[in-house]
Amino acid sequence: MKHIHLRRTLCALLCGALLFGCLAAMPASAADAAGLTPTRVISTFYGDSSTTQGFHWATKADGGSIVRIYEAGSELYRDFEGSSSLFQSYYGHSVVAEGLKAGTDYEYQVGDRTANVWSEKGYFTTNPGAGSAFSFIALADVQSSNLANFEGGAAVLANALQQNPDASFQVNLGDYTDDSDNDQWDWFFQAFAGLNTQLTHAPVAGNHDGNLKWNWFKNMFTLQEQPNSSNLTGTYYSFDYGDAHFSVLNTNDMYPISQQQRNWLANDMKQSGAKWKILLMHRAAYSAGKNINKPDTLIMRNILLPIIEDCGIDLVLTGHDHMYYRSAPVKGDAFAGATATTTALPGYDLELAGGGGGKAVSYTDPGAPIHIVPSTAGPKRYRVYAAMSPILDLAEECFQPEVPVYSTVSVDGGQLVYKAFVYDAETDAATLFDQLTINKTSFAGAVPNYKPLATDYISTAPAQFISVIWEVTRCLFQDYLFKLLPQALGLN
Secondary structure (H helix, E strand, O other): OOOOOHHHHHHHHHHHHHHHHHOOOHHHHHHHHHOOOEEEEEEEEEOOEEEEEEEEEOOOOOOOOEEEEEEEEOOOOEEEOEEEEEOOOEEEEEEEEOOOOOOEEEEEEEEEOOHHHHHHEEEOOOOOOOOEEEEEEOOOOOOOHHHHHHHHHHHHOOOOHOOOOOEEEEOOOOOOOOOOOHHHHHHHHOOOOOOOHEEEEEOOOOOOHHOOOOHHHHHHHOOOOOOOOOOOOOOOOEOOHHHHHHEEOOOOOOOOOOOHHHHHHHHHHHOOOOOEEEEEEEOOOOOOOOOOOOOOHHHHHHHHHHHHHHOOEEEEEOOOOOOEEOOOEOOOOOOOOOEEEEEOOOOHHHHHOOOOOOOOEEEEOOOEEEEEEEEEOOOOOOOOOOOOOOHHHHHHEOOOOOOOEEEEEEEEOOOOEEEEEEOOOOOOOOEEEEEEEEEEOOOOOOOOOOOOOOOOOHHHHHHHHHHHHHHHHHHHHHHHHHHHHHHOOOOO
């Protein structure tokens, strides 16, 4: 399906103010004075991505919670009504639109029907369903504490949208802000205005979005919360698009990751019949950034890696460590033995991305997941650390690009192609520096006669209690005493 996101992006960036003035009957100054001007506008996946869409925005005063949806190019519309609630001095508006058509381009506005105050138009495309090719854009860690740095991250996304006008949605792998306060969320949405609304947004909760910052994440996005999940520190959810199933974790749910969430992940992935299974989360199980040897990460990787491998997940995209890491196909903390075909990227300058990259790697039926940390689109970067063995040994790429990075993923039948680009702010140009192709000739599908694991608090409480004690003990002794300490002393 041909999309028109490039035209939309340019129109939104160049003509946003004029468009808003034309669409809203109440003058902008009057709407601002009344506190009804929509801000923080964003649309998200919610449940069945073929027929349903979530929307969220904020106003300074309470008002109507209406989303007006048009089929692209049509003046006919349907209104969907939601609700509002007060959080941290803003009224957050949440609407779920149901009964949409699969594989359809839509335009939307959010606002107050009674006051006739509306946002600029945004855009999204519903899931066309199995058998349809698609692509998406991924960013990580755009976090900042000032508007100028957020604008730098927005320039990265603007370039990604310009170079990939057919992208169906965008993924943000977490850490939207440094401190998750009103100023920083305002700056994020101000800098990314006209970009976030160009296509559906798939948000991932980062530690800066949820650790000791309770309820902020859930008040920025409308997402389908899972039964028995607290959602204080973030939201975990899933969606389908084309031939792929995506599970999105909340890795703030730690020490160790809750039994409810890990059981939900197993149920969610094993009951999916999609050809491709992709996991999105913030903390990385394979990385060489400064967080990889911390106890929360070690505990998480001990718990999650067996589940990831057992579920037949193909690709794991993460953030958190602000450097670039791409693993080989790995299983049981070892190379899975798949054979790669490697070629050089034509005309690639090794100095362009800090001395790394420059290769196109292809696997056929790797039989194990590949883990990627696609660096950061923001200003903060970490050096490469001595990660716990054998993490560095299992890396095909591991370096600090020293410049912003964005990634794309395309899925077409039996082929998945991942690409990573470094972005030059001075020239507003992006250059491909790493490429991964996965070809599959067979697909496992859903597990036959699968019996879902319990996800309620009472049933999982005993296992959760035992897990906390076991995982903390295992981290202290197995990871720190017997692995990291000898490694630091040069004894292994």
